[in-house]
Amino acid sequence: MEWTGAKYADGPTAEVETWIDASPRRVWEIVTDVESMPQMSSELQSANWLDAAGPAVGSAFVGTNSHPALGEWSTTSYVVECDPERVFAWAVQDPDNPTATWRFTLRDRDGGTQLRQWVRMGPGRSGLSQAIDQMPDKEEKIVFVRMREFETAMTATVAAIKQRAESAGDR
Template identity: 60%
Template sequence: MVRSLGAEELADVEWTGARYADKPTLEVRTWIDAPPERVWALVCDITLMPGLSDELQSVEWLDGAAAPAVGARFLGRSRHEAFGEWETTSHIVEYEPGLVLAWAVEDPANPSAIWRFRLEPKDGGTELSEWMQLGPGRSGLSVAIDRMPEREQKIVFVRLREFERAIASTLEKIKERAEA
């Protein structure tokens, strides 16, 4: 279990971490006792994702799309205590049925984030990973960094830890559904 650092702890930490422009990434993996086909069906149903996330509130396909395909777009509505509420348009940038689903948030050429699920048959079940990259395009995090540029590395670190906890929780919920 990853825990949040308190304000006092943050003030005492020596920061040599990533800056937003570094496009920091993280990945979390889990093994699921279910066949890849069952896990894939859950991963590809983006309408399930708000039920698996505290931050993502709703999603809807755009432009008549009803399922993932390279170039398909969807609208996501999110909420965060520190950032408020916002909407983003995501673009499917990688889609290999049964293996990979990835999307870029906002501009695919300069995304504010990239997210990727990857599945691999393993030990009679499925290894599922969720990977994400911050930046390089502007996001709500950019606004916070603009306000406090001297705290950029702390801001990035804290947001990555939030994403790490959220991804671990999402993967656990997918695991529970797939194994049920």
């Protein structure tokens, strides 16, 4: 992974992918349904659109997360890319200086969908920045552990999306 030995300011990334035996249309319905995403995530506890627009560039949603070491927190995320059945991405807190940017990429492949989930940490300060401030000599380890957690969680999320999409009757 690109994040080995990375510092927060490096904007480390993690990425996972899977092939899903369902159409991009069906997978798109799932990845853009942010209110159902907590059912597929161990950290995300709830997510709600702030406006009726739903998945569209500029629309926003609030997500509440929980982590054993970091506690519970809520953030507002802004959709920064929305290309139906292809790309759905959001920036956390500030679209111009996000604490993280998340992206789902869908590609029609072999009668199904290649789904990729990607995250980039920073460049804006996050809760992790506070831990780094307290232990600057451990920054690379702190970033490594968090990126590893992201990778593990994302692997579970795309597996849950795959399961949901493949079990649906309207693939």
